[in-house]
Amino acid sequence: MHIAMSAFILDTLAPDLIAAVRAGLPVTAVDDALASGRVTAAELDRLAIPRKTLAHRRAKGRLTPDQSDRLLRVLRIVTEAETAFADRVRAGIWLRRPTTTLGGEAPLDLLDTEIGARQVETLLGRIAHGIAA
Template identity: 65%
Template sequence: MNIAVQAFQVVGGGAVLGVEIAHGLDLVRAVRRGFPVQAVQHVLDDGRLTLAELDHVVMPRKTWSNRKRVGTLTAEQSDRLIRVARVMALAEDTFADRSKAHAWLRRPTTTLGGERPLDLLDTEEGAREVETVLGRIAHGIAA
């Protein structure tokens, strides 16, 4: 399964988003429309993010509260959420264990300047750095 499809599952899949995707371009269209707020709730309920982590890497709590009233996320908020979901899916795939991936994302990493990988997901460039390290780990290169 490709990472776009795995990220789609992290945010609740078709049951939550109300669409099915076959490849990344389908996901792009869903992001542009804006995800339903249930996608965020799914990630929270599933234990993949805490409210504090959501506040840091996706959107402030006050914004989350407002979006719940509206019912949908903006395209930008959806993009940030799927970025986090993509890296989580990649980490879970790399470690072949959700709990190990969860722990790795929250542990300071020397390769990332002593930062926690999850804390870097607030920017696209930070996410790319984390993905690069995960790629090195997956290929057995010292990270």
């Protein structure tokens, strides 16, 4: 089953999302993420699934539930940044630029943990609502 990543990420209430993550997303989800240009292979290697592991998962055809969850976390935050900034390029720059609000780290670098992702989401919510970040 090929899953349209953008539809799942933008529609967080999609009833199939939990089942898809639990079953493991198809490896093509990684390919779709890379083809979109929203994240690089190096970023996915660091934040969601190491390249060597990805090569192994290609043979199996699916990511593990944990890998699927990490991939969706990264793509969800990228989507939220694009929405907050209403511009894909500006969002990409912001995600990769260190900020004092996040302890001098780039928002994207915090997405390797759920708590880091929540901090980035909180900051994006403030930005989206015009609250000084």
